[in-house]
Amino acid sequence: EVQLQASGGGLVQAGGSLRLSCATSGFSFDDDDHDYAIGWFRQVPGKAREGLLCISSADGFTYYEDSVKGRFTISRDNAKNTVYLQMNNLKPEDTAVYYCAADDSKCWRGLIRGNYMDFWGKGTLVTVSS
Numbered sequence: 001e002v003q004l005q006a007s008g009g010g011l012v013q014a015g016g017s018l019r020l021s022c023a024t025s026g027f028s029f030d031d032d033d034h035d036y037a038i039g040w041f042r043q044v045p046g047k048a049r050e051g052l053l054c055i056s057s058a059d060g061f062t063y064y065e066d067s068v069k070g071r072f073t074i075s076r077d078n079a080k081n082t083v084y085l086q087m088n089n090l091k092p093e094d095t096a097v098y099y100c101a102a103d104d105s106k107c108w109r110g111l112i113r114g115n116y117m118d119f120w121g122k123g124t125l126v127t128v129s130s
Contacts, residue, residue, distance in 0.1 A: 002026035004038075004121030006100045011127045012090055020085040020124060022100030029057040029078040037107040038083045039117060040074065042096035042126075049099070051112035055083060063107050090128045097123035 008020040020040070027036050039054035053064045055074045062074055073086040083100060101117035111117060 002036075002102055002119040004100050004102055004119060006098060006121050006124040009098060009124030009126045011129060014090060014092055014128055014130050016090050016128075017086070017088045018090060018126060020087070020098055020100075020126070022083040022085070022121065024081045024083065024100075024102060026119075027057070027081075027102075029076060029081050032058050035059065035106045037103045037105055037111050037117070038076070039101050039103070039107070039112055040072075040083075040085045041099045041101060041112075041115065041117075042094075043099070043123070044096045049115055050096075051115055053085075054107035054112055056107040059106075061107050063109050063112060065112060087126070090126075092128045092130045095126060095128045097125050099123040 003025045005023045036057040037054045040052045043049040052068050053074045055062045076083045102119045103117045
């Protein structure tokens with residue numbers, strides 16, 4: 001069973017940085033024959049969930065939405081089966097609950113834009129103060 005757990009959220013001032021972690025289980029990052037896409041999404045209460053970026057577990061391919069290019073970076077630690085979201089130059093509009101999710105496929109634009117992920121973890125709240 002695939003499970004994901006996001007952590008690392010908190011309160012940060014505008015311009016600051018935060019690193020979120022997504023610990024995964026149920027599949028291996030070292031399985032070259034079976035890629036999983038791990039993505040990050042965020043949601044503000046009352047608004048639709050927004051896809052941000054993803055990474056493929058085996059080959060490390062990444063996709064970024066234009067809204068986060070240059071400020072957010074996704075990476076993975078194969079030994080820990082963990083994906084990270086480094087967020088720099090945070091803005092108040094980045095305030096949201098951040099979720100990590102996985103899909104039994106390679107990372108690609110359609111997964112992020114369509115919110116088409118098979119497995120979801122609980123979110124972690126990021127609050128950026130002005």
